[in-house]
Amino acid sequence: xxWLTLAIGAVILTFTITPWxxxxxxxxxxxxxxxxxxxxxxxxxxxxxTLLAMTAGGCLSLAxxxxxxxxxxxxxxxxxxxxxxxxxxxxxVFICVGMPAIWLGAVLGAALVLLIVLGFALQQKQLSAHAxxxxxxxxxxxxxxxxxxxxxxxxFTQSFSITSWLxxxxxxxxxxxxxxxxxxxxxxxxxxxxxxPAWNLLAVGEYxxxxxxxxVRRLMFGGYVAGSLLAAVTVSLTGPIGFVxxxxxxxxxxxxxxxHRILLPCSLLFGASFLAVCDAFGRSILAPADLPVGxxxxxxxxxxxxxMIRSQHARNV
Amino acid sequence: xxxxxxVTSRRGNILALESVTLSFQPGEFVAxxxxxxxxxxxxxxxxxxxxxxxAGNCLVDGREVRAWSSRDLARRLSFLPQLVAxxxxxxxxQVVLMGRHPHCDRWFASTEDLRAMExxxxxxxxxxxxxxxxxxxxxxxxxxxxxxxxxxxxPRALLLDEPGAFVDLPHQVQIFRMIRxxxxxxxxxxxxxxxxxxxxxxxxxxxxxxxGGVHIDASPAAAFDDPSFPQVFGPAVCPSRxxxxxxxxxxxx
Numbered sequence: 272x273x274w275l276t277l278a279i280g281a282v283i284l285t286f287t288i289t290p291w292x293x294x295x296x297x298x299x300x301x302x303x304x305x306x307x308x309x310x311x312x313x314x315x316x317x318x319x320x321t322l323l324a325m326t327a328g329g330c331l332s333l334a335x336x337x338x339x340x341x342x343x344x345x346x347x348x349x350x351x352x353x354x355x356x357x358x359x360x361x362x363x364v365f366i367c368v369g370m371p372a373i374w375l376g377a378v379l380g381a382a383l384v385l386l387i388v389l390g391f392a393l394q395q396k397q398l399s400a401h402a403x404x405x406x407x408x409x410x411x412x413x414x415x416x417x418x419x420x421x422x423x424x425x426x427f428t429q430s431f432s433i434t435s436w437l438x439x440x441x442x443x444x445x446x447x448x449x450x451x452x453x454x455x456x457x458x459x460x461x462x463x464x465x466x467x468p469a470w471n472l473l474a475v476g477e478y479x480x481x482x483x484x485x486x487v488r489r490l491m492f493g494g495y496v497a498g499s500l501l502a503a504v505t506v507s508l509t510g511p512i513g514f515v516x517x518x519x520x521x522x523x524x525x526x527x528x529x530x531h532r533i534l535l536p537c538s539l540l541f542g543a544s545f546l547a548v549c550d551a552f553g554r555s556i557l558a559p560a561d562l563p564v565g566x567x568x569x570x571x572x573x574x575x576x577x578x579m580i581r582s583q584h585a586r587n588v
Numbered sequence: 589x590x591x592x593x594x595v596t597s598r599r600g601n602i603l604a605l606e607s608v609t610l611s612f613q614p615g616e617f618v619a620x621x622x623x624x625x626x627x628x629x630x631x632x633x634x635x636x637x638x639x640x641x642x643a644g645n646c647l648v649d650g651r652e653v654r655a656w657s658s659r660d661l662a663r664r665l666s667f668l669p670q671l672v673a674x675x676x677x678x679x680x681x682q683v684v685l686m687g688r689h690p691h692c693d694r695w696f697a698s699t700e701d702l703r704a705m706e707x708x709x710x711x712x713x714x715x716x717x718x719x720x721x722x723x724x725x726x727x728x729x730x731x732x733x734x735x736x737x738x739x740x741x742x743p744r745a746l747l748l749d750e751p752g753a754f755v756d757l758p759h760q761v762q763i764f765r766m767i768r769x770x771x772x773x774x775x776x777x778x779x780x781x782x783x784x785x786x787x788x789x790x791x792x793x794x795x796x797x798x799x800g801g802v803h804i805d806a807s808p809a810a811a812f813d814d815p816s817f818p819q820v821f822g823p824a825v826c827p828s829r830x831x832x833x834x835x836x837x838x839x840x841x
Binding site for chain 2: 340343345467468469471472474475476478479481482483484485486487524528529530532
C-alpha cells in the first residue's frame with residue numbers, strides 16, 4: 272500500500288512539474304495570470320505532450336508487466352507478441368504511400384495482426400504461453416523484414432520520417448485524439464488490473480492456475496487481447512518507444528514484490544511518471560534540439576537493466 | 589467420489605492411459621505407483637480436468653470432469669502438479685493464499701481465507717518461513733508451501749503428483765501422516781509416489797500402473813505379495829515384511 276501511495280505521489284508530482292520543463296522558460300505567474308501566449312504554449316504544447324507521455328508510459332509498462340506475468344518470461348515486453356510490429360508496418364506503409372494519418376495505418380496494421388493471430392488461436396484447444404511467444408517472434412521478424420524492404424525503396428524524405436517514427440517519441444497532440452486515446456485505454460487498463468489475482472496464478476504456471484479454478488484459456492485470450500490493444504494503440508500515437516515496458520515493471524517488482532494487485536497499478540503509475548520525466552529530459556537536455564524520448568529510454572534502459580540485475584544478483588547470493 | 593470407466597488418454601501420439609477403470613471413495617488415501625512413464629501424472633491430470641481430450645468416462649461427483657467449470661471443480665478437488673517453478677518474488681503467504689482462489693470473490697483475503705492459510709501452513713510445517721520469498725526457498729521447502737496451498741483450497745479430494753519430491757525424510761513422514769489423518773476425517777487423497785515404503789506405511793490402497801493400464805489395485809500388503817509385483821519393478825526391489833509384520837521393500841541384493 273505504501274508503494275501505491277508513493278506511485279500516486281510520483282504521478283502528481285510529475286504532472287505538476289514536468290510541463291514547466293523545456294526549451295524557453297515559462298513563467299508560472301504569467302501562465303496562471305492568463306497571459307494568452309504563455310498560456311497557449313503551456314496548455315497546447317507542454318500539457319498535451321505531458322499527458323500523452325504519461326498515458327503512453329502507463330500503458331506500455333502495464334502491458335509489459337501483464338505479458339511478463341502471463342508468459343512467465345521476464346524478458347517479455349509489450350512488443351513481444353507481435354501486434355505492435357504490425358502497427359509499425361502499417362505506419363510505415365502509410366508513410367511510404369504518403370497518407371496523412373499515420374496513426375490510422377498503425378491501427379489497421381495492428382488490427383490485421385491481431386485478427387490473424389486470433390484466427391489461428393481459435394482453432395487451437397489451448398493457447399499456451401509457448402505458442403504465443405513463437406507466434407509473436409515470427410510476426411516480429413516478418414514485419415521487420417517488410418519494414419526494411421519498404422525502407423530500402425523509400426525516398427529520402429520518406430526514409431527520414433520512417434526512421435524518426437520508428438525511434439518513437441511523444442509530440443504535442445490535440446486534445447480530442449488524446450481524450451479518445453484515454454477513453455479507449457482506461458477500460459482496458461481497468462480490466463487488466465481487475466484480473467490481478469488471476470495473473471498471480473498464471474505467473475506461477477498454467478496447470479497451477481487451472482487447478483486453482485482459473486479459466487486459463489479465457490484468461491490467456493483476454494490478456495493477449497488487452498495487452499496487445501494497449502501496446503498497439505500507444506504505438507500508433509508515439510511509435511515503438513522501447514524499454515519502458517521492460518524496465519519499469521522490473522524495477523517496480525523489486526520494490527513491491529510479485530503480487531499483481533499492487534504491482535500492476537504501481538507499474539501503470541510509475542510508468543506514466545517515468546516516460547513523462549524522460550521526455551522532459553529529452554526536450555531540455557540539448558535544447559533547442561528535441562531528443563526523441565525513445566532514445567532516452569533506450570539509453571537509460573540498457574544500463575539500467577544491467578544494473579538492476581546485478582544488484583538483484585548481489586542480494587540473492 | 590471419482591470414478592473412471594474405460595478412460596483412454598493420449599499425450600501427443602503416445603497412448604498414456606489405456607482403458608483405465610478405477611473408483612475412489614471419500615476417506616481413502618491411495619498411493620499411485622509405477623515406473624516413469626507408466627501414466628501416473630496423466631491419470632492425475634485427467635482426474636483434475638486438465639486433459640479434456642480423454643475417451644471414456646471420468647466422473648467427479650457423478651458428473652463428467654470436463655463438464656465442470658474449473659472453479660466448481662477446484663472447490664471439490666485440488667491438484668498439485670509436478671515441477672511448479674515460480675520465479676517471480678511471491679511471498680510464501682501469497683502462494684498459500686492462491687489456494688483460496690476458487691472460494692473468494694473478493695480482491696483481498698477474507699478472515700476465513702487467512703484462517704485456512706494459517707492451518708494449512710501449520711499442517712505442512714511452513715509457518716517458520718512464511719515471510720520469505722518463495723523463490724528463495726529450497727526445493728523441499730517449496731514443495732511444502734505448494735502442498736499448503738493445495739490444502740488451503742479445502743478440497744474434498746486431494747490429487748498430489750509426487751508430494752514428497754525434494755522433501756527431507758522427517759517432513760515426508762510428517763506429510764504422509766498428516767494426510768492419513770485428514771483422510772480419516774473423510775478426505776480423499778490420491779498421491780503419485782515412488783516411495784513405496786512410505787506408501788505402505790500410511791496409505792490404505794496401492795494402485796500400480798504399468799504401460800498406461802492398472803496392473804495391481806490392492807492394499808499395500810496384498811500388492812507386495814502379488815506374484816505379478818516383480819514383473820513391474822524387476823528384481824532390484826524385494827517385497828518383504830518388517831519384523832513387526834508390516835509390508836516393507838528391501839532394495840538390491
